Amino acid sequence: MPYVSSDYILKYARDHKIAHGAFNVNTLIQAKAIIEACEELRCGAIIQVAEPGLAYIGGNPDFLNGTMEEKKLGAKRIAKYVKKLAEKSPIPVSLHLDHGRSYESAKMCVDAGFNSVMIDGSALPYEENVKLAKKVATYAHKHGAVVEAELGVLAGVEDHVFAASSTYTNPITAVDFLKRTGVDSLAISYGTKHGAVKGDNVKLRKEIVIATMENMMHEEIDATLVSHGSSLVPQYILNEINALGGEVGGHGIPLDQLREVIPAGISKINMDTDIRLATTRNLLEYFDQHKEKRETSKIYPLLIADRKSFEYRKYLKEYINELETNKGWNEELNEIAPLLVLAVKEIVLSASSYFGSVGDAVEIMKTVK
Ligand SMILES: [Zn+2]
Structure with missing residues (x-):
């Protein structure tokens, strides 16, 4: 039953100078798609859900305003589902909370069965971030889960994580933080940016990664970055979306720069x-090929409501209960669901081959204690 904490996957990646993609989901079938894609590649799988995603999985289409009760239901649903799949899978599978906002939400996910949680105190004053991360690490470690924290502030927007400008992580502070909190991994700010619009002149500061890793080695800190x-924001996907009537622009992190920082010490991307x-591209393509389905569709009107948006949770909201319980699917959902799965697999397969994680499942399992 290889439901293992992401720490084994990340440390293997660190020690072999590769990285693992960690993929965000908002529905159960997407989690299954990640596991299947990683099984095909024989590599470890990291599934992650942010708090709005937990509310969505818990059945609230207004996912940005979810209650703790809805998130708790979502956390229980996804943990139960992923654990069951992991038990039958030959690859190591980990379930991670992305951008946990409070001690309560991190604890809730550990209690629900997540084996990895992030506590994002990066917007707090330093000492408060230390205090919060340490409190979460103490609880999580007692219950068999690992913890990711964040230091430095990233620009951009990602599920309610806002920051007007980027403040790079100080490699000296990073070591102090890791020592004092005992967290297992640390998200650092070194020039990346949340969202699809990263600007066309991204310059990753590889030196920050190198210096942080060097400091960690000197202090014998066994953590990962x-x-x-x-996100890469692949140009071909933007082109396809826009050829199908979308109006989505943006720039991702250049792949060559990302591949340069991996051997320097980035283990999870x-x-x-x-x-x-x-996902947006697949749905637009479906309704382009099946114009006769537009009129009766519960998805199509929402899909085209905002041509600049690529927020699939909005277009799928009429089916939220069917998707999050895997029950009561109608003809439309039966046709659309495979497209959601394909979209996840496209990104998992390409990222895993770009980041070098293909084929590491059995070697990771050998390290699991
Ligand atoms: Zn993030």
Whole structure:
């Protein structure tokens, strides 16, 4: 039953100078798609859900305003579902909370069965971030889960994480933070940015990654580094969306720069935006090929309501209960669901081959204690 904490996957990646994509989901079938794609590639799988995603999985279409009760239901649903799939899978599978906003939400996910949680105190004053991360780490470690924290502020927007400008992580502070909190991994700010619009002159500061890793080695800190805001925003997907009537622009992190920081010490790379883009493209393509389905569709009017948007949770909201319980699917959902799965697989398969994680499942399992 290889339901294992992401720490094994990340440390293997760190020690072999590769990285693992960590993929954000908002429905159960997307989690299954990640596991299937990673099984095909024989690599470890990291599934992650942010708090709005938990509310969505818990059945609230107004996911940005979810209650703790809805998030708790979502956390229980996804943990139960992923654990069951992991038990039958030959690859290591981890379930991670992305951007946990409070001690309560991190604890709630650990209690629901997540084996990895992020506590994002990066917007807090330093000492408060330390205090919060330490409190979460103490609880999570007692219950068999690992913890990711964040230091430095990323620009951009990602599910209610706002910051007007980027403040790079100080490598000296990073070591102090890791020592004092005991967290297992740290998201650092080194030039990446949340969202699809990263500007066309992104310059990743590889030196920050190198210096942080060097400091960690000197202090014998056995932790890993994580890259947020690193979607690639593939140009071909933007072109396809826009040829199908969308109006989505943006720039991702250049792949060559991302591949340069991996051997320097980035072990986990979060992928969210690219899945949203691929999903939007697949749905637009479906209704382009099946114009006769537009009139009766519960998805199409929402899909075209905002041509600049690629927020699939909005277009799928009429089916939220069917999707999040895997029950009561009608003909439309039966036809659309495979397109959601394909979009996830496109990003998991490409990212895993770009980041070098293909084929590491069995080697990771050998490290699991
Ligand atoms: Zn993030």
